[in-house]
Amino acid sequence: MAQFEEVSQKSAVHPKPVGLVLQYGTAGFRTNSKQLDHVMFRMGLLATLRSKKTKATIGVMVTASHNPEEDNGVKLVDPMGEMVTPAWEGYATQLANAEQEELLTALKDIIERETISMAQEASVFVGKDTRPSSDSLSQAVLDGVHALGGHNYGLVTTPQLHYMVCCQNTQGRYGEATVKGYYRKLSQAFIQLTKNVPNRTDDQKALLVDGANGIGALKVCEMETYLKNELQLSLFNDGSSGKLNHLCGADYVKVQQRAPKGVEMTAGERCCSYDGDADRIVYYYSGSAGRFHLLDGDKIATLISTYLKELLSRHTHSSVFPDTHTHMRSVLTSPLSSQVIVRCTKTGVKHLHHAAQEFDIGVYFEANGHGTVLFSKAAEEKIQKLAQDSNTNDERRRAALLLQNTVNLINQTVGDAISDMLLIEAVLAIRGMTVQQWDAIYTDLPNRQLKVKVADRRVIDTTDAERRTVSPAGLQEAIDSRVKKYRQARSFVRPSGTEDVVRVYAEADTQESADALAHEVSLAVYRLAGGVGEEPKPL
Ligand SMILES: CC(=O)N[C@H]1[C@@H](OP(=O)(O)O)O[C@H](CO)[C@@H](O)[C@@H]1O
Numbered sequence: 001m002a003q004f005e006e007v008s009q010k011s012a013v014h015p016k017p018v019g020l021v022l023q024y025g026t027a028g029f030r031t032n033s034k035q036l037d038h039v040m041f042r043m044g045l046l047a048t049l050r051s052k053k054t055k056a057t058i059g060v061m062v063t064a065s066h067n068p069e070e071d072n073g074v075k076l077v078d079p080m081g082e083m084v085t086p087a088w089e090g091y092a093t094q095l096a097n098a099e100q101e102e103l104l105t106a107l108k109d110i111i112e113r114e115t116i117s118m119a120q121e122a123s124v125f126v127g128k129d130t131r132p133s134s135d136s137l138s139q140a141v142l143d144g145v146h147a148l149g150g151h152n153y154g155l156v157t158t159p160q161l162h163y164m165v166c167c168q169n170t171q172g173r174y175g176e177a178t179v180k181g182y183y184r185k186l187s188q189a190f191i192q193l194t195k196n197v198p199n200r201t202d203d204q205k206a207l208l209v210d211g212a213n214g215i216g217a218l219k220v221c222e223m224e225t226y227l228k229n230e231l232q233l234s235l236f237n238d239g240s241s242g243k244l245n246h247l248c249g250a251d252y253v254k255v256q257q258r259a260p261k262g263v264e265m266t267a268g269e270r271c272c273s274y275d276g277d278a279d280r281i282v283y284y285y286s287g288s289a290g291r292f293h294l295l296d297g298d299k300i301a302t303l304i305s306t307y308l309k310e311l312l313s314r315h316t317h318s319s320v321f322p323d324t325h326t327h328m329r330s331v332l333t334s335p336l337s338s339q340v341i342v343r344c345t346k347t348g349v350k351h352l353h354h355a356a357q358e359f360d361i362g363v364y365f366e367a368n369g370h371g372t373v374l375f376s377k378a379a380e381e382k383i384q385k386l387a388q389d390s391n392t393n394d395e396r397r398r399a400a401l402l403l404q405n406t407v408n409l410i411n412q413t414v415g416d417a418i419s420d421m422l423l424i425e426a427v428l429a430i431r432g433m434t435v436q437q438w439d440a441i442y443t444d445l446p447n448r449q450l451k452v453k454v455a456d457r458r459v460i461d462t463t464d465a466e467r468r469t470v471s472p473a474g475l476q477e478a479i480d481s482r483v484k485k486y487r488q489a490r491s492f493v494r495p496s497g498t499e500d501v502v503r504v505y506a507e508a509d510t511q512e513s514a515d516a517l518a519h520e521v522s523l524a525v526y527r528l529a530g531g532v533g534e535e536p537k538p539l
């Protein structure tokens with residue numbers, strides 16, 4: 001077939017380095033950008049097949065999120081804006097690793113297994129972040145998308161691409177499939193939510209934003225005029241001079257537990273940081289005596305779920321609403337468990353997202369600040385009805401209207417730094433809360449996150465939502481015995497899904513204890529799981 005000949009010819013322009021093996025990980029392929037040209041081309045091909053299979057628009061995002069600027073990556077977005085299914089992750093890995101002369105066979109194999117009709121039209125949306133390599137790599141994707149209907153959105157945040165894919169596949173019911181449509185939908189909802197808040201001062205409207213020198217900075221600037229001064233942003237690390245994610249951004253702030261470079265914050269001011277593709281956000285402020293206070297994904301989930309819970313409780317007579325459900329990776333000393341059901345899943349948005357879909361309202365956040373809220377169709381319809389019902393009393397109607405605008409403000413396809421930021425700002429305004437009051441909802445235990453290099457991280461196998469290890473032998477016992485030495489302590493170990501490292505997390509009653517425990521557990525990993533390089537040193 002002519003189509004396959006074209007694939008053959010074009011793939012020669014994007015040759016695979018012989019022997020290179022890459023894995024479709026938690027967030028797609030991610031590695032040094034120099035190794036990715038062939039992967040991009042092939043993901044263009046695969047997206048086209050996925051589109052033919054689902055008879056819907058598929059997204060391809062070129063980004064390596066919070067990783068260093070030299071890295072890049074690619075992931076596929078399914079029709080409703082969600083992550084691609086596990087079977088297709090497997091196809092992605094096969095296709096990426098097929099040697100040059102095996103490519104056509106690998107492609108035909110997928111077509112056969114999925115009984116794909118090649119006559120079906122395809123539509124693929126491609127987006128990219130601001131990395132220097134993203135230009136040519138997204139071009140390689142487009143080369144692979146040789147079908148008609150390939151649409152290049154150019155520079156967009158990851159969540160904007162997810163959003164537009166969903167809009168396109170719901171014939172506009174979720175919104176208009178353009179970046180402007182995204183700005184309009186979110187800003188209108190934000191203005192509606194905040195317009196009746198009494199005495200909102202300029203101080204309350206002010207927010208410092210660290211754009212991680214990435215795409216989020218560009219896009220939040222574009223959005224500002226739509227917000228009509230209802231939010232007054234001071235933008236730092238806007239990409240005009242600094243390097244992407246370097247000493248700034250959500251991951252740096254979360255892991256280092258310190259303010260990013262270049263943000264001039266005064267005591268008590270609210271600040272937030274995005275990551276490199278703007279699908280994560282964390283908040284922070286400087287307290288008395290200059291102490292740094294972090295409000296991570298756990299705190300964000302708490303703020304949002306208590307807000308939703310309160311709005312829903314005004315509707316207790318319309319008992320269609322069950323409890324709000326929160327899904328978090330690491331629940332610390334949060335009081336949430338007594339109010340809402342908390343569930344833990346394996347790391348990775350796809351796991352959280354699917355768990356959240358099981359409920360009427362599911363709030364999910366990773367501690368790193370990636371998260372969103374999902375509403376079931378039934379819940380959305382109910383909210384809409386209540387908001388329009390002239391028989392409900394004022395109090396309940398007001399709550400329903402707030403809920404309705406809250407739904408519109410949230411990007412339900414995936415975690416979204418811009419949408420989450422607007423939601424948090426609206427919730428703080430509506431509840432009349434300062435950042436300190438938000439922080440005081442519960443107290444985090446001191447904690448530490450470390451990485452350990454091992455020869456093959458797959459030797460570590462886990463269970464119980466990655467909270468316990470089952471192999472290598474003796475590791476869990478080693479962790480348990482070390483945890484016992486400290487007060488209020490916990491520690492988890494798991495292989496990373498995005499980097500060639502093992503992650504170690506520890507918490508305890510003091511920072512010194514958390515640091516010491518993290519170090520001891522790192523040593524156990526190093527010794528029992530084949531550590532390479534230097535032994536982990538105390539902090
Ligand atoms: C500690 C941490 O932040 N881990 C991140 C990171 O995964 P690792 O498996 O830890 O490399 O990237 C994932 C994808 O973005 C995200 O889901 C996850 O939470």
Ligand SMILES: [Mg+2]
Pocket residue numbers: 065066275276277278279280
């Ligand atoms: Mg990201």
